[in-house]
Amino acid sequence: MLHGRRRLATPICYTLSEGVFAELPCQALPTGWILKACVRLFGIFVGLRLKRCNLSHKAKLRNPKSLLRGYWQPIVTSTTG
Amino acid sequence: MYGRDYANLRFSPLEQINRENIKNVVPIWSFQTGVPDGLQATPLFVDGVIYLSTSWNHAFAIDARTGAELWHYKRRLPEKLVFCCGPVNRGLAILNGTLFMATLDAHLVALDAQTGRARWDVSLGRIEDNLSATAPPIVVGDRVLVGIAGGDYASRGFIDAYDAQNGRRLWRFDTIPKENEKNVETWSGDSYKGGGGGTWMNGSYDPELNLIYWGVGNPYPDHDGDAREGDNLYTDCVVALEADTGRLRWHYQFTPHDVWDYDGVNEMVLVDLDLQGQKTKALLHADRNGHFYAIDRGNGKLIYAKPFVRVTWTRGFDSSGRPLVNPEAIPTVEGVTVCPGAAGGKEWNAMAYSPGTQMVYLPVIENCAVFLNNGVKARQLNLPEGESGFRYLPNQAYGKVMAIHAATGELAWEVKTRTPMAGGMLATAGGLVFAGDPEGNFSAYDAKDGRILWSYQTGSGIRAAPISYRLDGRQYIAILSGMGGAVGGFTGAGAPWMKNYRSGDTLYVFALFEPGASKRYHAGAH
Numbered sequence: 331m332l333h334g335r336r337r338l339a340t341p342i343c344y345t346l347s348e349g350v351f352a353e354l355p356c357q358a359l360p361t362g363w364i365l366k367a368c369v370r371l372f373g374i375f376v377g378l379r380l381k382r383c384n385l386s387h388k389a390k391l392r393n394p395k396s397l398l399r400g401y402w403q404p405i406v407t408s409t410t411g
Numbered sequence: 412m413y414g415r416d417y418a419n420l421r422f423s424p425l426e427q428i429n430r431e432n433i434k435n436v437v438p439i440w441s442f443q444t445g446v447p448d449g450l451q452a453t454p455l456f457v458d459g460v461i462y463l464s465t466s467w468n469h470a471f472a473i474d475a476r477t478g479a480e481l482w483h484y485k486r487r488l489p490e491k492l493v494f495c496c497g498p499v500n501r502g503l504a505i506l507n508g509t510l511f512m513a514t515l516d517a518h519l520v521a522l523d524a525q526t527g528r529a530r531w532d533v534s535l536g537r538i539e540d541n542l543s544a545t546a547p548p549i550v551v552g553d554r555v556l557v558g559i560a561g562g563d564y565a566s567r568g569f570i571d572a573y574d575a576q577n578g579r580r581l582w583r584f585d586t587i588p589k590e591n592e593k594n595v596e597t598w599s600g601d602s603y604k605g606g607g608g609g610t611w612m613n614g615s616y617d618p619e620l621n622l623i624y625w626g627v628g629n630p631y632p633d634h635d636g637d638a639r640e641g642d643n644l645y646t647d648c649v650v651a652l653e654a655d656t657g658r659l660r661w662h663y664q665f666t667p668h669d670v671w672d673y674d675g676v677n678e679m680v681l682v683d684l685d686l687q688g689q690k691t692k693a694l695l696h697a698d699r700n701g702h703f704y705a706i707d708r709g710n711g712k713l714i715y716a717k718p719f720v721r722v723t724w725t726r727g728f729d730s731s732g733r734p735l736v737n738p739e740a741i742p743t744v745e746g747v748t749v750c751p752g753a754a755g756g757k758e759w760n761a762m763a764y765s766p767g768t769q770m771v772y773l774p775v776i777e778n779c780a781v782f783l784n785n786g787v788k789a790r791q792l793n794l795p796e797g798e799s800g801f802r803y804l805p806n807q808a809y810g811k812v813m814a815i816h817a818a819t820g821e822l823a824w825e826v827k828t829r830t831p832m833a834g835g836m837l838a839t840a841g842g843l844v845f846a847g848d849p850e851g852n853f854s855a856y857d858a859k860d861g862r863i864l865w866s867y868q869t870g871s872g873i874r875a876a877p878i879s880y881r882l883d884g885r886q887y888i889a890i891l892s893g894m895g896g897a898v899g900g901f902t903g904a905g906a907p908w909m910k911n912y913r914s915g916d917t918l919y920v921f922a923l924f925e926p927g928a929s930k931r932y933h934a935g936a937h
Contacts, residue, residue, distance in 0.1 A: 405783065405798050405799075405800040405801070405802060406753070406800050406801055406802070406803070407563065407633060407634075407798060407799070407800040408495045408496060408563035408633055408672060408753075408897075409496065409672060409674075409753045409897055410495075410496045410611075410758060410759060411494070411545070411560045411561070411562055411563050411609055411628065411674075411897075
């Protein structure tokens, strides 16, 4: 089953059920789980980015400056030897 | 000799090429080694032959008249190697027709200078103990002295002396005390067992005092100081050793309890200073920690220490010469910005001293970095452990060629460079200072005021130091051009325009232009 939303001034949603489009009130659509899934996917994406940058510590999250400061720079562990 | 003399002055008394005629200097010949991954060695010139080493422990002998290869040695290295910062080699030593090279698999090899064949080969230590060797050895009397790399891993550093004839080990100085030895208490718990302290550059030697001066690298783990509380002797020190026995006479620690990977291995330049009318046998040293030091090389007392780049990790020095560490510069889980960054103020690339100007010429790196400790500190905060280290701040690094008055440590002049300077220097009696930069420019500066008098684009970044030699009455300047090794610190994040640098593998030789002379350099001519 596909769900979608038209870009109309007055939102009217539609659903594809048994091969036929049908308009129905938006609030009747089961959009909650879609929203939840999107939020979760976004969270996983951000989490992976943070993990990659070794910025997953809570302390760092409390300090947004540290995120901005080094977010795109990898951690270097040594210079020369 | 590496650095030209025991004092490591890197000063050539040749003056045929000088301020007035430098504009007429042209490339005479070049030699391509065919070996990638960085050229960091200072070549040796002996009896008409240039000897040099490259990454992966190749060594070459080259006819200095023509640039023709005389022989090529290639070290057969094991597959498993442990090295932190590129497969580089920083040069050879020579004594009575024998060359000496330290190798990536932690060996010291003696090569016949005529043929390039190995005469003897001894192990310095085990790869399994995280050891490797990249440093140029030095020869003192009939002994070969060499340091070890591996301080960025759990290892134990040392300085060794070997019999030049047969490779027999004569003495070893452990840079980290063993159990029950003096100063082992400067390490908490059993952290001394793998505390690093590599010795990955060459030392200097004072024949009058019969003392060797050698810089010791960083403690391990590099940035997690809580795992190794204490001063962590003798890391980040200069150690003065008796040349005959390797016994420690004195030490001075540039960065006690280093948590920024500043090392302490940069060269020790031995100069006699005139201090208020009194001659003082001094040791000059520009440390990665951003201070320029003059130390009495007889007793290790600090004469002066002055910052030559932006420094935030310390708030000066106490009366004993110990730095007063800024507590706000200690790495945290959030990260703290500290200057200089781990690459600067000056890397291992050698400075030069001119007795004529009594100035020291430095290749300088201005940068800061964000240092993080995600080890013990994270555990204490009930946070997951992660990698400790540092991040470069983008677009803020730059370089300088700097001249400092040796007697006072005061700035004489400086020339800013777009990219951090990461090649060594040469001063000459012709009133010139030569230096290369990571963008490939090989330049001559007026030793008095820093004016750029001449420059040549070598096609790849320069990490090596130049030499000058005279052959058949003509003065030559030689430099290796080939970017590689650990360069991120100077280029990648701090100077991102260098991120996609081109590797190179070439020795360039320069001399004054002489009409019709080029045919003399034809190796096949009869």
